[in-house]
Amino acid sequence: MSYQVGYLGPKGTFTKMAVDGFFKDYESRSYETIPECMDAVENGEVDAGVVPLENAIEGTVHLTIDYLIHQVSLPIIGEIIVPIKQHLLVHPDFDGDLGDIDIIYSHSHAIAQCHQFIHKNMKDSRISYTSSTGQAAQLISEKGGNIAAIGNELAAGEYGLKIFKQEIHDYPNNHTRFAVIQKEKKRLPMQDFQPQNYKTTIMVTLPRDYAGALHQVLSAFSWRKMNLSKIESRPMKTGLGNYFFIIDVDQTYDQVLFPGVQAELEALGCSMKVLGTYPSFLLSEEIIKNICDHKS
Numbered sequence: 208m209s210y211q212v213g214y215l216g217p218k219g220t221f222t223k224m225a226v227d228g229f230f231k232d233y234e235s236r237s238y239e240t241i242p243e244c245m246d247a248v249e250n251g252e253v254d255a256g257v258v259p260l261e262n263a264i265e266g267t268v269h270l271t272i273d274y275l276i277h278q279v280s281l282p283i284i285g286e287i288i289v290p291i292k293q294h295l296l297v298h299p300d301f302d303g304d305l306g307d308i309d310i311i312y313s314h315s316h317a318i319a320q321c322h323q324f325i326h327k328n329m330k331d332s333r334i335s336y337t338s339s340t341g342q343a344a345q346l347i348s349e350k351g352g353n354i355a356a357i358g359n360e361l362a363a364g365e366y367g368l369k370i371f372k373q374e375i376h377d378y379p380n381n382h383t384r385f386a387v388i389q390k391e392k393k394r395l396p397m398q399d400f401q402p403q404n405y406k407t408t409i410m411v412t413l414p415r416d417y418a419g420a421l422h423q424v425l426s427a428f429s430w431r432k433m434n435l436s437k438i439e440s441r442p443m444k445t446g447l448g449n450y451f452f453i454i455d456v457d458q459t460y461d462q463v464l465f466p467g468v469q470a471e472l473e474a475l476g477c478s479m480k481v482l483g484t485y486p487s488f489l490l491s492e493e494i495i496k497n498i499c500d501h502k503s
């Protein structure tokens with residue numbers, strides 16, 4: 208049986224774009240939600256899963272991070288960065304104006320990336336959230352009428368929709384990071400391209416809230432000259448004021464610096480867990496265009 212990749216579906220999502228651009232010689236399996244996709248990896252239903260992690264405009268996909276921390280135990284083994292262009296998609300029979308669109312359907316992250324556009328141009332339209340942009344596009348193709356979806360060109364091709372307004376995301380340099388998660392160590396059947404860099408994502412929990420606690424944690428990295436590319440706090444879900452930190456370090460896990468950091472943090476009473484050490488790949492605009500052209 209060929210290598211099975213689970214993704215946030217249905218067809219036409221940005222996650223599917225990431226999968227199609229990254230893997231070769233694989234079979235893909237669509238899941239309706241991010242937790243369902245991660246459960247499928249945990250249960251061994253698929254060899255790997257691809258789920259959205261962070262968007263340049265809207266930030267972290269909290270559902271993914273929280274599920275990785277609290278519900279499953281799966282390492283991040285790769286990162287795929289995809290350029291994101293959000294379009295307003297309508298049924299091919301729709302011949303009205305922007306103002307005629309009663310309801311806009313999409314994933315909450317896609318809607319958030321287009322807030323200003325909606326605020327300025329579609330004030331009277333109602334917003335309805337779907338579990339993915341692909342699901343929104345599918346709904347428009349089935350229902351038709353005065354409704355629109357926010358989604359990508361791949362979805363327009365997959366569901367036979369018209370791109371009514373192109374590139375409606377509020378800021379130009381829009382990208383989303385997708386995490387590749389795997390349970391059993393297996394070679395990834397990926398296309399032939401080079402990583403742009405390597406990262407290690409860790410979770411740090413502080414023992415309690417005291418003056419300078421975070422400063423002490425950060426200094427364990429800074430005096431070792433380890434560059435951090437992201438730090439974010441998330442609630443522990445144990446009560447107000449209890450947080451853990453997700454930290455992305457700009458290098459692969461090694462046997463000298465990271466154990467040193469871990470020992471230093473543990474001496475401070477903190478705990479540190481490695482969520483993954485992985486190569487990061489950027490899919491070019493050209494790769495994305497080829498995927499979309501293939502479907503139109």
Ligand SMILES: O=C(O)C(=O)C[C@]1(C(=O)O)C=C[C@@H](O)C=C1
Nearest residue numbers: 220221222259314316339340383
């Ligand atoms: O709905 C999709 O198409 C997805 O793949 C999900 C998702 C996300 O969760 O951030 C992925 C990329 C875009 O930033 C918008 C939505």
